[in-house]
Amino acid sequence: MDASLTKAVEQWLSWNKDEASSNEIKRLVDKKEYSQLEKLLCSRMEFGTAGLRAKMGAGFSQMNTLTIIQTAQGLLKHAQSQFTPEELASKGIVIAFDARYNSKSYASLTASIFARAGCRVRLFSDICPTPYVAFSCRFYGLCLGVMCTASHNPKQDNGYKVYWSNGAQIIPPHDKAIADAIVNNLEPWESSWEIPSIPEIYINELINDPMAEVDVEYMKLLKTSSTRLEKNRKSKLKFTYTPVHGVDTIFFYQLCTPAFNLPELIEVPLQCKPDPEFPTAEFPNPEEGKGVLKLAMEAAEAGGSRHVLASDPDADRLAVVEKQDDGSWRAFTGNELGAIFGWWAVSNWKNSGSPDGENTYMLASTVSSVILKTIAKKENLLFEDTLTGFKWMGSRAKELIDQGKKVIFAFEEAIGFMYGQNVLDKDGVSAAAVMAEIITTLHEDNISLSQQLDNIYNTYGxxxxxxxxxxxxxxxxxxxxxxxxxxxxxxxxxxxxxxxxxxxxxxxxxxxxxxxxxxxxxxxxxxxxxxxxxxxxxxxxxxxxxxxxxxxxxxxxxxxxxxxxxxxxxxxxxxxxxxxxxxxxxxxxxxxxxxxxx
Incomplete structure (x- = not known):
């Protein structure tokens, strides 16, 4: 074992207080697995505009308690350089987690580090959708937010997504500044290893649980996206819904559905409960289409439903599948769904009574379909494209809003949709509700989603x-x-x-x-x-x-x-x-x- 690897091993064992991961490094040393040790200890996870996302396990290159402590310390130092002590004490940070292994402990750890520094912390007490963090940043006027999730990655992964005060995911220069702050604060502070569990953590008067209030306020604003609450109530349609073992069952079934007066929902029994093992989907990404949604389509067939709505495990993406007249099932691409959402947003905007095309925008990532650009040109409103990722669309949307403009819709081809401007990030919860309303509306005229997509293309090319x-x-x-x-x-x-x-x-x-x-x-x-x-x-x-x-x-x-x-x-x-x-x-x-x- 060369000197640099020896130093890395000694540093890990000196800083790390998690017995299991220290034992793993010791085991590899004893077995002289030097190449594996180099992978784990001689390089670090890169902190970028998506924050962190990596496999969980021992070493500086993976997600574990020590590397999250280092990340939280660096994030705190950067926040302290950007906000005054008074702002951090009064506004502070919101922190949430999904149902993956260790997400809850990573969230609790981050909350503890920020609270000990005198920061106000809003820590969700249970799993919740990623859009709740983006929503909370703007609703409470916070400094920043953290979501512990690896979204639709395999079960062995986890992640750490950071939002800024504008309610969008971080973009440069914050990503590099946070990365530098992490490197400059690698040695754990002694207090960082004192990690109270949830709910004991709420003994600290700087930490509170925003769950109940956010449930109410998010759904209150979500209702403003509906144009036909009473008509929804009368629909006889059945929708099949799956969170693919993720967080959104309770939120979509118990909160979102009543908020939109949506018709009956059919569960997918083997996928409806949060499960970090993802037993029915090795890659729990509904963007992959019918392979991941096979069980949902079977449940729909059994229940007499022609439509499947599916969120990814942290509920920020939406997939849609529709049964065709020949009995086959069609999984719509993100670009096709973007066309349908865009048509719906523009139709409602035109019917609003005072459409102002000079101050109304739609956005899409530069690798997405240009259908919104085509629609905007024909309907006399504005369109912009951004770099790939909702961090760019969310940040640009906030700039436009601050200029007095209105953003009615934004999307990326990877089934990410931002309907309206309540949440400046992709939001699978609101997207599912709006899509169900679109389907019920079309159904009144015996029009399927596939037929409406053809109608859109016949109109706009x-x-x-x-x-x-x-x-x-x-x-x-x-x-x-x-x-x-x-x-x-x-x-x-x-x-x-x-x-x-x-x-x-x-x-x-x-x-x-x-x-x-x-x-x-x-x-x-x-x-x-x-x-x-x-x-x-x-x-x-x-x-x-x-x-x-x-x-x-x-x-x-x-x-x-x-x-x-x-x-x-x-x-x-x-x-x-x-x-x-x-x-x-x-x-x-x-x-x-x-x-x-x-």
Whole structure:
């Protein structure tokens, strides 16, 4: 064992007071598992704009009590640099947790560290949806918020999501500043290991439970999103709902459903209770479609329901599946649901009596469908795209709200929806309620969701998308692949002019900050050197984006073709993707693994 690894082992065993994880490191030392020890101790989890997300276990590179103590200490130090002692004492922080292993203890630990520093702490006493944290930040006017969750990751993972005073997830420069503060406060303060459990923690007068009040106030505002409460009550439809072993059963069944006067709900017995084992879904991500939702569709069939609504385990995303006339089930993509929500938001806005298009916005991430842009242009309101992730849309929404503007809808293709501006983050709770209302409204005219989607495309043009990814574990291969695109034909700084017969009319590279569509060739969206992201704009309106993932070994692509018919769009888009794979990805040469569709 070399000197650097020896030092890392000694440091871990010196700082760590959790017996189980210390014993794990000692076991690896005894077995001389030096390569594994290096992975666990010689690198740290990266704190980024999504906070933390990693596997739980011993070592500085994983989620455990020591690394969360270090994270909470760094977060506190950064908060103290941004807010006055009076602000932290009166406004403070909100902290919540999901049903995963250790989420509750991570939340209690964070609450203890902040309270000992004189900060006011609102700590939810039980599991709750992630949107409750974003909501609470603005409702109470707080300094910041923390949600302990790994969202839809596998059971062995956990995470630590940070919100700022604007009610949105953190963006630069806060992410880097927090990361630096963590590194500067790695040694645990002696008091940090004094972690009272819930409910004993509420003995501290600086800590209280906001659950009851937030339940009431969130649902009160949610009701304002409904345009037909009494009509909902009369609907005879049945909806099947699953939280995929997550937190949202109690909130959707007992709070959200009555708030919207929604009709009868059918449970999915094996998935309706929170369970950190996720026994029926190894990857509990409803975005994956019918594979994850098989049990829900079976429950719907048995109960005579034609619609499945599904949240991910922390209830910030929504999936929708509809039974078709031929008996098959259709899982809608995030882009398709975005089109339906966008149409609904604009319809209600137009019927509001005084639509002000110059001050009304819809937002979408830059890799999502441009359907909202098309709708906004035709209906005379405004549209903006942002970088990928709701941290950017939420922050931009708050800027617009502060300017006196109104944001009626925002979405990302990964089934994340922000309907209205009560919560400046994706919110699967409100999205499920609004979607149920959309379905009940359409049902009165015997229109299905699939038919309405066709109606939308007939009105605004077909927007056919195709998104997927390749897996690559070698960063050098990825870097070489993107460098080749930026130096096409071995010409430095020259990008491709076409893909086969598809002529490229514009290119935006948010890794280098280059955008041919701008007069000065400088991209208007923020530039990031942490991940590659190139968007190609083609003659005729097609758009293709390639980007690397910040948390997974994936090279993703997002593509869209706009035209007068689904068939022609699909055919042309498939041709474009084949050319992209052949000319850009070169999977055989680069050893890339295609996404499994099983």
């Amino acid at each position: 077909y927007h056919v998308t195709n998104n997927s990814y390749y897996i690559c574990h070698d960063k050098e291969v990825i870097n070489t692949m993107f460098a080749r695109i930026r130096n096409w034909g071995k010409n430095s700084g020259v990008y491709p002019e076409a893909l086969g017969r598809f002529k490229i009319s514009g290119i935006r590279d948010l890794y280098t900050g280059f955008d041919t569509r701008e007069e000065d060739k400088i991209a208007k969206l923020p530039v990031s050197k942490t991940s590659h992201m190139i968007t190609f704009y083609f003659d005729g309106g097609a758009v293709l984006t390639m980007r690397t993932s910040g948390t997974e070994p994936k090279i993703k692509f997002y593509s869209e073709m706009i035209g007068s018919s689904r068939e022609s769009c699909t055919s042309e888009l498939n041709e474009l993707i084949e050319l992209m794979v052949k000319d850009f990805y070169q999977p055989e040469k680069n050893g890339l693994i295609a996404r499994s569709l099983s």
